Amino acid sequence: MLTFKELGVSPDLLRGIEELGFQTPTPIQEEIIPLFFDCENDIVGLAQTGTGKTAAFGLPIIDQCDTSITTVQSLILSPTRELCIQIAKDLENYGKHVKGLRVTPIYGGASIDNQIRDLKRGTQIIVATPGRMLDMIKRKRANITEIHTVVLDEADEMLNMGFRDELDAILEQTPKGKRTLLFSATMPSEVARIANTYMHDPVRISVGKENSGADNVKHLYYQVHAKDRYPALKRIADINPDIYGLVFCRTRAETKDTADKLIKDGYNADALHGDLSQSQRDHVMKRFRERTLQMLVATDVAARGLDVREISHVINYNLPDDIEDYIHRSGRTGRADKHGISISIVNFRERSRIPQLEKILGKKIEKQNVPNGSEICGKQLFNMIDKMEHVNVDEKQIAPFMETVMKKLEWLDKEEIIKRFVSLEFNRFLEYYKNAPDLNKIDKRDSGDPRDRGGRDRGGRERGGRERGDRDRGRDNGRERDNGRRERNRSDDRQGGFTKLFINVGRVDGVNPPRLIGMINDNARDRDITIGSIKIEEKHTIFQVGDQYAEKVISALSKTHFKGREVKVDFSGEEPGKKSKKKKAKKK
Numbered sequence: 001m002l003t004f005k006e007l008g009v010s011p012d013l014l015r016g017i018e019e020l021g022f023q024t025p026t027p028i029q030e031e032i033i034p035l036f037f038d039c040e041n042d043i044v045g046l047a048q049t050g051t052g053k054t055a056a057f058g059l060p061i062i063d064q065c066d067t068s069i070t071t072v073q074s075l076i077l078s079p080t081r082e083l084c085i086q087i088a089k090d091l092e093n094y095g096k097h098v099k100g101l102r103v104t105p106i107y108g109g110a111s112i113d114n115q116i117r118d119l120k121r122g123t124q125i126i127v128a129t130p131g132r133m134l135d136m137i138k139r140k141r142a143n144i145t146e147i148h149t150v151v152l153d154e155a156d157e158m159l160n161m162g163f164r165d166e167l168d169a170i171l172e173q174t175p176k177g178k179r180t181l182l183f184s185a186t187m188p189s190e191v192a193r194i195a196n197t198y199m200h201d202p203v204r205i206s207v208g209k210e211n212s213g214a215d216n217v218k219h220l221y222y223q224v225h226a227k228d229r230y231p232a233l234k235r236i237a238d239i240n241p242d243i244y245g246l247v248f249c250r251t252r253a254e255t256k257d258t259a260d261k262l263i264k265d266g267y268n269a270d271a272l273h274g275d276l277s278q279s280q281r282d283h284v285m286k287r288f289r290e291r292t293l294q295m296l297v298a299t300d301v302a303a304r305g306l307d308v309r310e311i312s313h314v315i316n317y318n319l320p321d322d323i324e325d326y327i328h329r330s331g332r333t334g335r336a337d338k339h340g341i342s343i344s345i346v347n348f349r350e351r352s353r354i355p356q357l358e359k360i361l362g363k364k365i366e367k368q369n370v371p372n373g374s375e376i377c378g379k380q381l382f383n384m385i386d387k388m389e390h391v392n393v394d395e396k397q398i399a400p401f402m403e404t405v406m407k408k409l410e411w412l413d414k415e416e417i418i419k420r421f422v423s424l425e426f427n428r429f430l431e432y433y434k435n436a437p438d439l440n441k442i443d444k445r446d447s448g449d450p451r452d453r454g455g456r457d458r459g460g461r462e463r464g465g466r467e468r469g470d471r472d473r474g475r476d477n478g479r480e481r482d483n484g485r486r487e488r489n490r491s492d493d494r495q496g497g498f499t500k501l502f503i504n505v506g507r508v509d510g511v512n513p514p515r516l517i518g519m520i521n522d523n524a525r526d527r528d529i530t531i532g533s534i535k536i537e538e539k540h541t542i543f544q545v546g547d548q549y550a551e552k553v554i555s556a557l558s559k560t561h562f563k564g565r566e567v568k569v570d571f572s573g574e575e576p577g578k579k580s581k582k583k584k585a586k587k588k
Contacts, residue, residue, distance in 0.1 A: 007033040010063050016096040017055070026052035028207045029059075035203060036060035036181075042202035044195055045183045048331040051207060053183050057151050058091045061125065064148070067100035070122025072142065074149040077130055077170070079157040081107040081278075082285065087153065088127040101125075106142070108132045109278035116141050130158060130166035137173055144173055155184040155191050156324065161301065164190065164564040171198045185331060186324045188510055190563065217334035219342045219365040221354060226347040228439050229317060230261060232370050235439070236315060236343060237267060237295065238429070239371040241383040245313030247297040248320070248329050251522055258317060259297040272298040300325050309335055316344040319353055321514035323360050369440045373433025380429050381422065388421075498532045499550040503557065504568045506539045511562075516541060519567075524549075524556035 004014055004025055025033070028047045035043060037060060047053055061074045078084045088105035095101040104118045106128035112135070119126075119141055126133070126142065136142035150171070152158065158167060171194075180199045184191050195202060224232045237243055249255040252273040259271035270284050270293050288296045289308055300320060311333045320326050333340025344365070346354070358365050371379075409417060505511050513534045520529055529552070532544030545553050554569045561567060 002030055004029075004033075004059075008037045008063075009033065009059055012097040012099075013059055013063060013094055016094045016098070017059070019096070020093055022055070026056075028052055028205070029056045031205045031207065032056035032181075033060055035205070037063075039203070040179060042180045042199040043182070044199070044202045044204045045181065045207075046185070046187060046205065047183065047207040048185050048327070051335075053153065054087055054090050055094065057153075057181050057183070058087070058094055061149055061151070062091060062095045062098060062101060065098075065101060065124045067098060067102075067124060070102060070124065072123060072126055072144055072147055074125045074151070075133075075144050075147050075170075075174070076125065076127045076151040076153060077133065077158065077167070078127065078153045079129070079161055079163070081109050081129060083154065084127050084129050091125060091127070103127060106132050106136060109281075112136075130163040130170060134166045134169055137170065144170070145175060147174060147178055150174055150178055150180045152180070152182045152184075152194065155182050155194060156186045156188060157328070159188070159190040159194070159563065162561060162564050167194065185328060188324065189508075190510060216338070217330050217340045217342050219330065219344075219357075219361065219363060220368050221344040221346050221365050222368055222370050223346055223348060223351055224370060224439050228370075229345050229347070230258065232345050232439055233258070233315065233317060234262075234265065234267075235371050235376060236313075236345075237262075238376045239379050240313060241380055243294055243313050244291060244311055245295050245315055246303060246311055246329075246332050247295055247315045247317055248303065249297060249299060249317045250320070250518070251525070252299060253525065254317070255297050255299050262295060262297065267295060268293050269295040269297060272296055272303060274299065274301060300329070303329075303332070308332070310338060311335070312340060314340065314342045316342070319344055319346055319350050319357075321518040322512075323357060326357060327360075370438075372438060373436040376433055377426070377429050381426055384422070384426065497547060498530075498544040499547050499571065500542055500544055501550065501553065502570050503541050503543070504539070505562050505565065506537045506541050508538055509563055509565065511536055511541055516543060519557065519560075519562065520545070520553055523560055524552055526552070529553065 002025060004017060004022065007025060007030065009017070028045060028051050032043065032045055033056060035041075036057070045053065045056065057076075061076075065073055076087060078087055084105050084107045088103050091103045092101075095103070102121075102123040103125045104115070104123040104127070106115050106119075106126055108129055108131055112132070115132075115136070116139075119136070126144075128136075133142065137144065152167070180202075182191070182195055182199065182202070222232055222236070233247065247258065247269075249258055252275055255271050255273045256275075259269050262269035270287065272281065272284055276284065284293075284296070287293045297317075314329050314333045316326070316329060320329065330340075330342035333342060354365050412420070503516075513536070516534060516536075517531055520531065526549075529549045530546035532546075534541065534543040550571070554571075557567050557569045559566060
């Protein structure tokens with residue numbers, strides 16, 4: 001195994017990283033660092049979060065900085081404020097003994113005047129979020145026309161967050177002779193477009209299987225009725241007394257609701273979502289990093305770019321619409337050679353998506369039974385006993401009270417004292433789980449069998465856009481997995497009850513059925529919208545919604561943005577602006 005010295009890292013940097021406890025390079029560091037030093041090619045690095053990417057690009061960038069001048073030599077772009085701050089802090093720590101090194105973080109949600117003052121003082125490295133960086137360029141406060149290196153960190157996340165236009169505008173300001181490094185956990189078409197447009201003959205380094213999960217993350221799932229998601233979440237938390245985890249929900253409303261329930265039920269939890277102000281977000285993140293919170297409930301967007309180490313569990317309260325999001329979520333645990341657990345709570349209709357996830361991950365997602373009351377009480381009891389056994393006793397501080405305590409308890413024998421001590425903390429679990437139901441019982445009507453009639457309304461159609469979408473996800477590659485479902489869709493077309501809508505995003509934009517369903521449910525803030533057939537074309541999509549939801553969906557989606565593009569929706573499968581025959585007939 002190589003050392004950092006053998007990779008070519010300078011003595012001043014070696015001192016800095018040794019003080020941080022760096023001992024041996026990670027696989028991506030072994031690949032990227034010597035490549036950076038030995039050639040001048042652009043580099044595409046494919047690796048999961050937590051694999052050591054920051055040091056992989058940060059160490060050679062610092063090493064090649066000319067600290068005798070204070071002009072900007074390198075620009076590092078990251079998707080979120082939190083990651084931007086973390087990268088800048090890491091670079092400063094690596095270069096602690098490099099004389100004259102200046103690293104300046106530029107991000108939204110903080111005073112732009114202070115950041116302008118920092119830039120005026122001069123810096124060699126800017127670490128920035130795309131929005132604030134473009135603002136600085138437009139204000140002529142940041143000059144990147146002569147930089148040597150650009151790093152796009154978590155490029156897929158930046159594009160998923162809608163920074164396509166900002167990235168294009170920033171990269172157009174950089175010199176042609178610069179070197180570009182792009183790091184991404186996945187390689188969707190939009191990331192490939194950036195690479196093809198702005199990179200020249202890049203060397204591609206892939207650590208681990210592309211789009212797969214980290215090797216040291218164990219994947220589990222619990223199968224329950226949809227109504228039992230929250231009780232299942234509580235049992236997962238209770239069976240893991242020392243949990244330090246992220247709980248992912250689909251929507252802001254669900255995130256707030258789940259966190260509120262956990263707090264009410266006595267768990268150390270809080271929510272992270274887009275409705276929080278920056279100061280509120282900072283406060284929540286501070287508590288989570290300090291482990292005052294055991295569980296942070298978040299949406300995918302709010303959690304992007306979070307860099308919190310030693311997370312023990314990632315819990316998918318719902319399976320995400322995109323497999324790539326599942327990979328990003330699970331990548332929040334199992335970092336820095338630690339082991340982690342990724343858990344999904346799925347209902348019986350979502351179960352069909354597990355094999356698809358397993359295929360992409362290249363590993364088994366193990367089914368677990370939701371723990372029962374007896375198992376949880378036993379785990380909590382022995383966890384409490386273990387803590388008592390290993391607690392640090394401050395003899396000096398406790399000595400003045402011991403005489404009174406011993407006198408107070410002298411009428412109790414040893415066994416009785418232990419019983420009462422255990423019961424003091426343990427009774428609430430015994431009481432709560434005394435008559436707790438078995439959440440693993442399967443009702444045949446909820447088995448997910450296509451012949452099941454329990455999930456349909458009187459007209460034979462399935463209730464709930466989200467549930468139907470979960471069953472139709474197998475059409476990502478243009479195939480129908482269930483001939484019976486295709487026949488039902490045709491029947492719905494003939495009988496009425498559905499309205500066809502046109503939307504101006506398609507395959508070229510990365511749209512697939514789960515993403516479209518997620519857009520509809522999230523923007524309409526209604527998860528009961530009935531969704532019928534979906535036909536995705538190259539540049540547009542035609543889909544069906546229940547008649548009563550058509551106006552609501554059009555209103556909710558119109559003028560929203562998908563990957564930087566304004567969304568337009570209209571009736572009858574016609575392109576927006578064209579009058580449909582169906583409408584004309586109504587007017588006559």
